[in-house]
Amino acid sequence: MVGWFSFEDGEATAGDVLALRRVEGLVRDAALPCDVAWSPAFRPGDLSLETVRPERYDLLVFVCGPLHGPQITALHERFAHCRRLAVGVSVIDPASPAVRGFDEVIARDGPSLTPRPDLSADTRPPREPPPVVATVLTAGQREYAGKRRHEETVRRVTAWLGAHDCARLPLETRLDTRDWRLCATPEQLDALLVRADLVVTNRLHGLVLALRSGVPVIAVDPVAGGAKVSAQARALGWPAVVPAERLDGEALQHWWDWALGEGRARAAAHAAQPPPGALAQALARSLGPRLG
Incomplete structure (x- = not known):
């Protein structure tokens, strides 16, 4: 079995792979052995x-x-020696060699054809989908100079996440009213965070805003010796923090298992009863005489 997912310069889309799975199921039902040719760029x-x-x-x-x-x-x-069949395809030009070379074409759409549902429409989402993992990462913060481990932490975290079965959702805390890809208000970011099962971040506000939304978080401190991320985790009483010096797959996996288990209830409790606003209280005391 082949498709556009087989060509080195092609691409594998979710719809293509789901269509392939539907066809594989039919082939298995017919008790026929089969192989799938994949692009080496997708499945080396x-x-x-x-x-x-x-x-x-x-x-x-x-x-x-x-x-x-x-x-x-x-x-x-x-x-050329094989019987060649195309299924679930769009026929653009019925007279083209690409179309005419098949012995049979079972099209989903084409000129003068009544459209039929795509093969992927005949599949069902999993009952237990993989977790949605939002990432809030930065390679900036030049103010930490020689203590910066930002690029390294981003590289290690993203490589580790890339090997996990999860839906990755890259987020940015920076707001922008001109760039449609970024949130323009904190509420828009909240709407994304609450839909995540886990947040992985090396940013202070990635940690704070995840817990504010009741979402467990793995916080990586990207500054050697620890800085504001670790300090904020202590202030919030959140244990899932990995120092840059001890960032490896074992540490990340430990907190992954914890966050998607016990950490869910811990984060929910944090959102239900946020910690006292010590900074706001201190400011109110400072402003008190002037306000009076």
């Missing part, structure tokens, strides 16, 4: 169009996407 080391041996197969199934272009035409040449 798996079977690819470069490593596959066409003579081992008698059927080629192309799944999802538009039927056009030289990549698909080349498949017809390489798998």
